[in-house]
Amino acid sequence: MIELQHTTKTHDESRQGEALDMLPTGQSTGRKLYIESYGCQMNFSDSEIVASILLDNGFETTRDYKEADVVFINTCSIRENAEQRVRNRLKEFESAKAKNPGMIVGVLGCMAERLKSKFLEEEKLVDVVVGPDAYRDLPNLIDKVDDGSKAVNVLLSREETYADISPVRLNSNGISAFISIMRGCDNMCSFCVVPFTRGRERSRDCHSIVKEAQDLFHAGYREVTLLGQNVDSYKYTKPIGEGEIPEPTVNFAQLLAMVAEVSPELRVRFSTSHPKDITDEVLYTMARYENICKYIHLPVQSGNSRVLELMNRTYDREWYMDRVNAIRRIIPTCGISTDVITGFCSETEEEHQETLSMMDYVKYDFAYMFAYSERPGTLAAKRYEDDVPEEVKKRRLTEVVNKQQEHSLYRLQNFVGNVQKVLVEGFSKRSDQDYCGRNDQNTMVVFPVDERVKPGQYVHVLIERCTSATLIGRIVT
Known part of the structure; x- marks a missing residue:
């Protein structure tokens, strides 16, 4: 999954730095937990697992990190600016910790393994570093910090799925x-x-x-x-015990x-x-x-086969177009979104034009778009030179963003005059006189509040107009 940049659509994945709500616990220790999450949906899901584990160990949660006993950032390591944002946030926590010396600050998730030495030893910004497969060890690691030690567990697992943990639904x-x-x-x-x-x-x-x-x-x-x-x-495939009949995969x-x-x-x-x-x-x-x-997020990354091979995407332009054709044939009403990277190593102007032509071919409903940012430790960083000038990357990104805005508006205009089934999520961000929710294709729909309708219900909305990112209408019977 890609961290979101230059999105043309408000989307669940775009939540950045979201903290959790106060939740009750059974056997409380009186200690308070604060978690802030960045990046993809998997990180937000992982934060719900972490909260479940620590609430079972007597913690309560808070939305104010200044009153927390344990502060965690669940991190994304996809782009450099995400790492810088997290580092800046850790420095803010450092100031709070100076006023509350007993506060424990930790980093969770994808960034933890790669930057554990920097965070723990060089910059001394954190007390505990925990990778995505080690969350069960958090109570033990917190105990170690309480005893005056730094604590690290970034071991990866071939088995851990947290299947037996019921996540705490944060900010739900x-x-x-x-x-x-x-x-x-x-x-x-x-x-x-x-x-x-x-x-x-x-x-x-x-x-x-x-x-x-x-x-x-x-x-x-x-x-x-x-x-x-x-x-x-x-x-x-279910593991087979002695004498058991194998179940199908x-x-x-x-x-x-x-x-x-x-x-x-x-x-x-x-x-x-x-x-x-x-x-x-x-x-x-x-x-x-x-x-x-009827919605599929199908990352293309590039519309050029040579660049796709350098990216090790294991498909070419023709294969991707075949999959799009299959979606359009089998599910004609399906919405399709994508990820696009501009300025990948050695990308030529002609190859960039092929990405634009792919966008014209598919006409994505929305997209997550960004210029290539080399990440240490990746295969590209080891094998290829990041040789496309920044100004070229940015100019190509602008062209991609502008084209996607055209296509997003085109897709939304096709809904105008039609009735859409919408799951009411709550009030619109702009007004408590309007409800909002998404249609099948994951497009946000805004419509006037009806006192007979409550969040969590399905309604049918006649789409009367649209912006470049939102459908606007009214409830019909």
Whole structure:
């Protein structure tokens, strides 16, 4: 997953530096926990796991880091500016710690493993560093810090999925929730650090996923998003005990169906798909179930086959276009979003033009776009020279952003005059006189409040007009 930059669409992944709400606990120790999350949806999902583990150990949570006993930043290491933002935030925590010497400050997640020495030893900004597979060890690590030691656990696991932990839903609207279905990544995209920071791919027990979806539905949630670095490669086989009959392997299409069958009133989304792995079986499953949202995030990164090979994306331009054609054929109403990188190593002007032509071919509903930023430790950093001048990267990015704005407006204009089924999420950010929610294609819809309608209900909205990012309409019977 890519950290969001220059988005043309407000999206769940764009939440940056979000802190958690106060939550009650059973056996309280009186100690307070503050977590701030950056980056992709997986990081926010992981923060919910961390909160669950520590609440079970007597912590309470707070939205004010100045009153916390333990402060964590759950980090993203995709782009350099994310690391700088986190470092600046840690310095703010350092000031708070000077007034509260007992405060413990820690870094969690993807950035933890790569920068553990800098944070702990060189800059002395943190007391504890914990990688994404070591969250169960947090109570023990906090005890070590209480005893006067620094604490580190960044060991990666081939088994850990946290399947038995019920996440605490942070900042929840009580309507939409994430469900992590797998961890790690086996794809070695040359620009990406995720395989090194999150480890090898492993899939979670499908029965625990369905159970979590059932529990969420019974608790009043009406939408779940299945999360993985590459959901299409999900594959679960139950370990076989002595004398047991082997169960068939469950793939992602089958898992989608299992979750969709929890209830027709439970919307199902997923992220992220990889073009090399998304199958027609997944597409036909989406088409078969009305409550599986007709929206796919399908990162292209580049429209040129040579650049895609340098990126080690394992597909070419023609393969990607074939997958788009399959989506349009099997699910004609499907929304498609993407990720685009401009100025990757040795990208020529002609190759950049092929990215623009790919955008013209697909006409994405929205996109996450940024200029290439070399990350230490990646294959690209080791193998290729970052030789495209910054001003060229930025100019190409501007061209990509401008084109996407045209396509986003084009897609939204096609909704005008049509009725859309919308799950009401709550009040609009701009006015408590309007509700907002998303349609099947993940587009935000804004419409006047109706006293007969409450958040969590489905409504039909006649789309009367649009902006470049939002549909605007009114509820119809």
